Amino acid sequence: MKSGVKSRARNLFKGRGILRNISLLTAIVILLLGFGAGFYFFWAKQQQSQSLQDNPKLSRQYVLQTWNSGDKALTLELCKAALEQSPFDSFYLSMFGIASYYLAADSSEGDERQVLMEGALFSLRKALAQQKRLPVQGQVEYLLGKIYFQKGAPWLDLSVQYLERSIEDGYEAKDSEQFLALGYAGIGDHRVAIQHFEKALVQEPSDILRLSAAISYKELGELDKTVEYLSSSINSASDGLLVQRARFLLGEIAMEKGNITEADKLYRSIVETDPGSAEGWYHVGLVAEALKDPIAARAAWRKTTNIDPNHIEARKKLAEGL
Numbered sequence: 001m002k003s004g005v006k007s008r009a010r011n012l013f014k015g016r017g018i019l020r021n022i023s024l025l026t027a028i029v030i031l032l033l034g035f036g037a038g039f040y041f042f043w044a045k046q047q048q049s050q051s052l053q054d055n056p057k058l059s060r061q062y063v064l065q066t067w068n069s070g071d072k073a074l075t076l077e078l079c080k081a082a083l084e085q086s087p088f089d090s091f092y093l094s095m096f097g098i099a100s101y102y103l104a105a106d107s108s109e110g111d112e113r114q115v116l117m118e119g120a121l122f123s124l125r126k127a128l129a130q131q132k133r134l135p136v137q138g139q140v141e142y143l144l145g146k147i148y149f150q151k152g153a154p155w156l157d158l159s160v161q162y163l164e165r166s167i168e169d170g171y172e173a174k175d176s177e178q179f180l181a182l183g184y185a186g187i188g189d190h191r192v193a194i195q196h197f198e199k200a201l202v203q204e205p206s207d208i209l210r211l212s213a214a215i216s217y218k219e220l221g222e223l224d225k226t227v228e229y230l231s232s233s234i235n236s237a238s239d240g241l242l243v244q245r246a247r248f249l250l251g252e253i254a255m256e257k258g259n260i261t262e263a264d265k266l267y268r269s270i271v272e273t274d275p276g277s278a279e280g281w282y283h284v285g286l287v288a289e290a291l292k293d294p295i296a297a298r299a300a301w302r303k304t305t306n307i308d309p310n311h312i313e314a315r316k317k318l319a320e321g322l
Helices: 002-054 060-068 072-085 090-106 111-128 137-151 153-168 176-186 190-203 207-219 223-236 240-257 260-273 278-290 294-307 312-320
Strands: none
Touching: 060 072, 060 090, 072 090, 090 111, 090 137, 111 137, 137 153, 137 176, 153 176, 176 190, 176 207, 190 207, 207 223, 207 240, 223 240, 240 260, 240 278, 260 278, 278 294, 278 312, 294 312
16 A cells, blocks of 8 residues: 555656656757747848848948939839848838838829828838937938828828927928928917918018918917018919918908908909909908998899809898898
């Protein structure tokens, strides 16, 4: 009996010893596999890097020379080939994104442009995600700011964030202040937008910037500055639509101030230069209504509906007089 118990005990301890040996062996195997995988990854990266260095047409120097020569398409192809060998290389990711963006900017609207722009966005974001500062950090952030601006209203907050960061990182393009101004205006932060509009107008004055600055000043209730910029736009602009927009805004301000005569002058100047402006005739009618001339008002609103049968406000005004 005692002999059987001792035998079972020996077998038990023996089994435990085997299990310990197996566990130890397993741990050693895992350690060796991990070391081997790490060594292989390091070796593979070295091989990729060496392969890029050995290929003169994929070297960083050659890519930069190609870019500086103005060949955007070849730069893109070279970076694409290099990224197939080294997909996380921040240099080739940055240059791929930069080349993609400027090729998209040169392209007409369409699928090709959209594909290039999305490629630029993906590549530039991926370059920034690497755990080191890029030599072209500020330029990458600037381009991301412009890409997000062009994507529209839902992305304007990201646009201004990247544009601000690009300036902080020492990169400021000639249109950085313009895009910051328009971006802040787009998200409704007109106080900050005005600061950037003023800087942009000093750097590179333009009628569209004056008009945009006037709109932000109007949103802030600073009507004197609004009138100043709108009047400047009218006097210098060659774009008829821009002049018309400025006159509408000035007419609106004149009506708010009770300056009906000035408003009448502005709205009539709109329909004189553009007789097909339904909105212009509608406002001529509003002025006539304010001057207690219902016949002239209804005549103006009938012109409005003749031009635009779906003009709801003009139809309402005509219905009120029935």
